[in-house]
Amino acid sequence: MNNYKPLIDYINKYITLTSEEINLLEEHTTYRKYLKGQYIVQQGDVCRYESFIVKGCLKTFYMDKDGLEHVVLFGIENWWAADLGSFLTQTPADYNVQCLEHTEVIQFSFDSLELLYQKIPKLERFFRLIIQRAFVTSEKRIIRNFSLSAKERYIEFKNLYPQIEQRVPQYLIASYLGITKEFLSKVRSEIIKEQ
Structure with a gap:
């Protein structure tokens, strides 16, 4: 339970989970540690997990045909990391997600997340809210890059x-x-x- 406290605290900012729902969440997710330099997903592979960062720092980047890295996002504690397009469609990833430090995450697989949506319907609202926030942040970044x-x-x-x-x-x-x-x-x- 202690490893899950940051995630539960984060979720509880948006929705309230019962102790039974917290147990279900823990049952259907995975706590995982990655070493500095390891990839959570690589370009061309299907992104299998939506990862909540408990500890550590990651970068999401695109590698162009000339081998140049284009960093799109950084992620630290209480942030999420994934190639969201690949995760949602279960198609090959456009981005790499790599650990810049030793990193600990709680991972939701595609199937477990779908199951959790059925068992804890308010989780859909939670993910809708955080994806909306991420979308708005991304749009603002595009405007900053132009202006x-x-x-x-x-x-x-x-x-x-x-x-x-x-x-x-x-x-x-x-x-x-x-x-x-x-x-x-x-x-x-x-x-x-x-x-």
């Missing part, structure tokens, strides 16, 4: 995710922002000079 300069995007990133910057190498932050690590270094120097 803000690299410097403004970096400042926004630091403000929105201060706990991530300390845990992720600068070259990955540069990839997330869509700039080179050299340009990010220049932007950071400018900001330091202005302070």
